[in-house]
Amino acid sequence: MISQQVMTYADFMNAPKRRDRAATRTALLEAARRRFAEQGFDGTGVREIAADAGVDATLIFRYFGSKKDLFAEAVKGEIPEGVGDPDAGPAALAEAMAREVVLEDRAGHGGGEHPLLVMLRSAGRPEVRAALREEVCGRYLADLESRFDGGDADLRAELVGALLIGMGVMRSVVASPVLSDAEPDRVAALVVEMVAALENKP
Amino acid sequence: MISQQVMTYADFMNAPKRRDRAATRTALLEAARRRFAEQGFDGTGVREIAADAGVDATLIFRYFGSKKDLFAEAVKGEIPEGVGDPDAGPAALAEAMAREVVLEDRAGHGGGEHPLLVMLRSAGRPEVRAALREEVCGRYLADLESRFDGGDADLRAELVGALLIGMGVMRSVVASPVLSDAEPDRVAALVVEMVAALENKP
DNA sequence: CAAGTAAGTCATCGGTCGATGACAAACGCT
């Protein structure tokens, strides 16, 4: 019989795990985010995710329906809203985006990679590519484009988007240490310089 | 018996295909490049590639050893050498690289995507990521870095690399039409502006 | 033309994948 006051280590190890639907769901989601971010959709198996979460793989299908649905829920939702002052110039917005996508350590945002980069690593799937295009063009680029003056604001906005995405790829896929080790303020200053060079150029 | 002078359409269709090792190998390589570029390594099956080439999947293993070896050979080799004047500034080199990676229609270079972008789409595999890092850092960034003056030449070179890779991602993965439809000269001019903004900034 | 070699095909193996349904055990309510 186990005493109410003292629980030995053996008791702790042999104790049946607590059953908690919400906690299990969250554990699966976090494990999925980690694995998908690291290995992409195709490179990650449901058994792998479940093992990370410490449960059986069957629960993925009970709680999320399918692997695709799990991916969608892992990626969706936590994408942040538009950042910064709506009246500021494109350089200020680009700086805020750069900090959000690549420079932030993201410790408070679920700990994982930015959803855009997670999707980017699973871009073999056409559905993922479509969602990525939707997200990038509909949200980020549209916001940037509205702050450029001149005829080809769309092109210049796209170049800024390319710079930001490329920074994410450099850090997360190519894994070059330069961007990771650099001082965020210094990187942000350089990004501002590059974007400012695009303003008021007919 | 088929006449030596006249071959009917039915004869053509029923004729056994010509057996040519070199031609088959090339057909497999081209099909592999297309498929890998479009769907990534994991998303592409050997039977798929072989069907595109019009042969049996077994030949892949006979000619290349394994699917991985086929991928390596499909990606390797045709990466172009350093471009442009070695004494030119970083902006000139960046312009040349931009034309090579994203603006070129690549019709003469095998018709497919740039090898860097092909690798990028298969970056779920750690080996591919390692090769990609090797290629990007060892070749492209090193060349850029040597043309920057100042303390953090590596960081500024990496930002230029991020811009170029991001442009490739925008065109090839996100498939935004803006970059594809824009005039290459106009895009190149904007890239030069952005890179020039990084020069001589302590 | 006949024999030998090379090119292409067929059948199949072992493994892994996503997904399903039956089953066992812990929880909550009365």
Next chain:
DNA sequence: AGCGTTTGTCATCGACCGATGACTTACTTG
């Protein structure tokens, strides 16, 4: 305490994957 519900597990299915070896067919050579 007892019972129904919820949570987690096990066994397994069918499809597909990369890969192998035996076999068939076309080309080459003498």
